[in-house]
Amino acid sequence: MDRIPQIKQLLLATPNDSFLKHALALEYIKIGDDVAARQQFEELLAYEPTYVGSYYHLGKLLERAGDNAGAISVYEKGMSMAKAANERHAYNELQSAYEELVY
Template sequence: MDRIAQLKQFLEASPNDSFLKHALALEHIKLGDDITARQLFEELLAYEPGYTGSYYHLGKLLERAGDKDAAVKTYETGMAIAKAANERHTYNELQSAYEDLLY
């Protein structure tokens, strides 16, 4: 069984498991399926906005799609949440991606 099938099977048992959704989205990115990955990241962040690692990957995905405004907003939202949660490493990664995009 491939990784995507395994992750989907695990998600059937735990449909709101953010780690599993994040992992599944990353697997879709590896396959070049950004549409499915975006959907998974957006579902995950709607359910658990504090899952800060997903903002970086969603922002990069939006950059690749040419949606700069959505990427900027994603990074800004992620930075605000990471700052509030005192997640310095995540905040710094998001800030770096944000600044790279704007400057």
């Protein structure tokens, strides 16, 4: 069953649910709709910049689109947020992605 309509239906009741927005963005990535995925990630991070898991996926999406500068910026912001939240695993993932791109 297509999960996108299900997630959208749930978002009608809770439009600012960061978990649902993140899940919807991942579903869009699965079907190759990076534009819609990017929109979801950007809306989510504008509303809840501490949702650190989305920085990695948004950065990878930007890399695929050839926007390396944008990806670097997203990784840097994500690392900053992960460090502030003491989320070491997320920080390490973001740092690894950042270093692969920069070095």
